[in-house]
Amino acid sequence: MKIKKKIKPIIIITILFAIFISYHIFIRNGEVEALSKYGSRGNEVIQIQTKLKRWGYYNGSVDGIYGSQTLAAVKYFQRKNGLTADGIAGTKTLQAMGIYTSSSSSSSSSNSNNVNLLARLVHGEARGEPYTGQVAVAAVVLNRVKSSSFPNTIAGVIYQAGAFDAVSDGQINLAPGSTATKAAQDALNGWDPSYGAIYYFNPNTATNKWIWSRPTTVTIGNHRFCK
Secondary structure, rough: OOHHHHHHHHHHHHHHHHHHHHHHHHHHHHHOOOOEEOOOHHHHHHHHHHHHHHHOOOOOOOOOOHHHHHHHHHHHHHHHHHHHOOEEOOOOHHHOOOOOOHHHHHHHHHHHHHHHHHHHHHHHHOOOOHHHHHHHHHHHHHHHHHOOOOOOHHHHHHHHOOOOOHHHOOOHHOOHHHHHHHHHHHHHOOOOOOOOEEEEEEEOOOOHHHHHOOOOEEEEEEEEEOO
């Protein structure tokens, strides 16, 4: 009898501990796998709707309700950015939108480095251009990262031999202004005013005949963007 009385409290404590651990794992997975989805409400949904509306993915009201229009907009954003188009705003989707949670804080340092490097390229290549054009230049870099024809990192694309004049002439080393930094962040968050372009050039100064043969997606300021 004495042995049984000693064992029971141990068993109870073990069960309670297992429940406690399982609960926290469940909550953590909930953050990673499904932070906002159809039917959700709240400030996070407002952030999602605000960003998607700004970038042209969403035309509904910013009401904090994850309805059918928000679901469709999230899927559209996911497809455009190479994510699983399940309509669930999990950690990867939120990171792509620039919405960071406690579970994604470990990526902050890497993201900061990418923003800075991309901003320096934008500053070197497109300062003085319209803001949309600066975002488009940053988007070209990110489109190259996604393309199998180019290196698969931001640094790899930017420092690829002969890819950008700002690297060749050293302007990549200049400190970027706040506008270039904001443009880099907007591009990283998913805004692509270049419409998928992987090249751009200035028609007034371009001497490479090959670049003129590329199909144009849009012209912004002094730059023509093309695929």
